[in-house]
Amino acid sequence: MLTNDLSVALDNYSSELKNLAECLMEIMAKNLGLGMDVVTEKFKVGIQSIRFNYYPPCAQAHKVLGFSQHSDSDLITLVLQVNQVQGLQIKRRGEWVPVRPHHGAFIVNLGDIFEIYSNGRYKSIEHRVVVNTEMERLSIATFHSPKSDAVIGPLQEMIGGSGAKYRSVDHEGFMKLFFSSKLDGKSFLDSMRC
Numbered sequence: 001m002l003t004n005d006l007s008v009a010l011d012n013y014s015s016e017l018k019n020l021a022e023c024l025m026e027i028m029a030k031n032l033g034l035g036m037d038v039v040t041e042k043f044k045v046g047i048q049s050i051r052f053n054y055y056p057p058c059a060q061a062h063k064v065l066g067f068s069q070h071s072d073s074d075l076i077t078l079v080l081q082v083n084q085v086q087g088l089q090i091k092r093r094g095e096w097v098p099v100r101p102h103h104g105a106f107i108v109n110l111g112d113i114f115e116i117y118s119n120g121r122y123k124s125i126e127h128r129v130v131v132n133t134e135m136e137r138l139s140i141a142t143f144h145s146p147k148s149d150a151v152i153g154p155l156q157e158m159i160g161g162s163g164a165k166y167r168s169v170d171h172e173g174f175m176k177l178f179f180s181s182k183l184d185g186k187s188f189l190d191s192m193r194c
C-alpha cells in the first residue's frame with residue numbers, strides 16, 4: 001500500500017538523517033574541544049522535524065521571495081534540493097551567494113542553538129530562497145534539535161573569560177520566543193544576546 005511505502009521511506013530517511021546529523025555534530029563539537037560526555041548529553045537529537053518546501057514558478061520572480069531571510073532555530077539542518085533547481089542563497093560577508101545544487105548532496109545549515117551552545121564560536125547561517133520564472137522548485141529540510149527538556153544556553157565549557165554572550169532558557173521557552181518573533185534574518189538570535 002502506498003501510505004505504508006511512504007511511511008517506511010520516511011522512517012528510513014529520518015533515522016539515516018538523524019545519524020548523519022549526530023555524526024556531523026560530534027565532529028564539530030570535538031573541534032570545539034568538547035569531550036564525549038558533553039557530545040552525548042548536548043548534541044543528541046531529541047526533536048527532529050521535516051519540512052517539504054514547494055516553490056511554484058513566478059512570472060514576477062524578481063519581486064518576491066520564496067522564503068524570506070532567516071536562520072534556522074535548531075542545532076543543524078540538512079537540506080536536499082530535490083529537483084536540482086537553484087534558489088537557496090546564503091549570506092556571506094554581507095552578500096547573497098547562491099548555493100548550486102549537486103546531485104545527491106545535502107546542504108548542511110548550522111542553526112541558532114548551535115551558535116548559542118558554542119557561545120558564538122560557530123555562527124548560524126542566514127539564508128533565503130529566491131524563485132524562478134519558469135521552473136518549480138522542491139526542497140526537503142530536516143531540522144534537528146535537542147531534547148525537549150534541554151536548557152538552551154551557552155555551554156559552560158564555551159563561556160571562558162569573556163562571559164556568556166546569550167541568555168539561557170528552557171527549550172519550550174526558546175521555541176515560544178522563536179515562534180512569536182518575525183522571520184527576519186538573525187533578529188531572533190539577536191534578541192537572545194545578553
Ligand SMILES: O=C(O)CCC(=O)C(=O)O
Pocket residue numbers: 051053067072079081087088127129138139141
Ligand atoms: O528551500 C530551501 O532550500 C531552504 C528551505 C529553508 O530554509 C527552510 O525550510 O528553513
Ligand SMILES: [Fe+2]
Pocket residue numbers: 070071072127141
Ligand atoms: Fe531555513
